[in-house]
Amino acid sequence: MTPENNDPPLSEPPLLDFGSDALFLDFDGTLVELCDRPDAVEVSDRLIDMLHALSDRLGGRLALVSGRAIEVLDGFGMGRLAAAGSHGSEWRLAGGSRKFLPRPEGLDIARKHFTLFADTAAGLLFEDKPLGAALHYRLAPEQRDAAHTLAEDLAQAHRLHLQRGHDMVELRVPGVDKGTAIGELMKLAPFNGHRPVFLGDDVTDEDGFRAVETAGGTGILVGSERATQASHVLGGVAAVNEWLARSLQAGASEGAEHSNGGMP
Ligand SMILES: [Mg+2]
CATH class of the missing domain: 3.40.50.1000 (HAD superfamily/HAD-like)
Known part of the structure; x- marks a missing residue:
């Protein structure tokens, strides 16, 4: 509504x-x-x-x-x-x-890419999860589009579910x-x-x-x-x-x- x-x-x-x-x-x-x-x-x-x-x-x-x-x-x-x-x-x-x-193997690759990306700008935060990988950009809103593009590419390449949340994007187990x-x-x-x-x-x-x-x-x-x-x-x-x-x-x-x- x-x-x-x-x-x-x-x-x-x-x-x-x-x-x-x-x-x-x-x-x-x-x-x-x-x-x-x-x-x-x-x-x-x-x-x-x-x-x-x-x-x-x-x-x-x-x-x-x-x-x-x-x-x-x-x-x-x-x-x-x-x-x-x-x-x-x-x-x-x-x-x-x-x-x-089970934890998909693609999450380990996503973790690597997210970690590298989080190091490129102050305020980006990588959150490692047992069954997911998340990027928070609440403190770096200008990185929003780049974070989403990276997450979309990784989701497609490794068949992970892309989840958009409040000032964050996450890859996780699909289905x-x-x-x-x-x-x-x-x-x-x-x-x-x-x-x-x-x-x-x-x-x-x-x-x-x-x-x-x-x-x-x-x-x-x-x-x-x-x-x-x-x-x-x-x-x-x-x-x-x-x-x-x-x-x-x-x-x-x-x-x-x-x-x-x-x-x-
Ligand atoms: Mg909530």
Whole structure:
């Protein structure tokens, strides 16, 4: 939906339904603010505590769905949560072991080219991932076109998937995305049989929105409204944190009412 085609503006989503929903959360730009350097992102104890409380309340039906590697997400203190990392190339249930697709050989060649290119201008950052290779140009916006041309050439030569994100371009395992990642987790307990809700901010999250909306769930765009497959919107990271906290609060008082109601 876009303001140009006269669709009504997206509305704020209803609070989570802890009885029926399965919650899928993008990380950067959704739960935490974007940073100039991906390793400089700030994750508060309050956020980590809230995610664990939500996961408990949902019976484990909460998963992070990120372009980051699962091991990087774990480094932020989220190792007990279910997760799909590297844009769907790896996944894990809460408390389970990590499953992942094989690393294509072309990624090693892409790593070499990206590293050499990143050395040619100040502000370019190469990010090595177990199942991907990314170039960040947030601090060198004049390098955008050159970065994209290099990535396009490498993607074609080595049959890698080209992913464009916020001020970055990434090469990764082909054939998977955030939508397939959510689909795979939805086949497994405790997610199966529930209604998927996915929050994300980036163009890479559109695959996830499409997957959950097709499955009868809800896609929630984070940030300013734009052309999207999502049906609801939250204005930014602060609004997401507030919506999650309010859901948790409402769910807790509902749970208390039920348990009181069951008292003789
Ligand atoms: Mg994001």
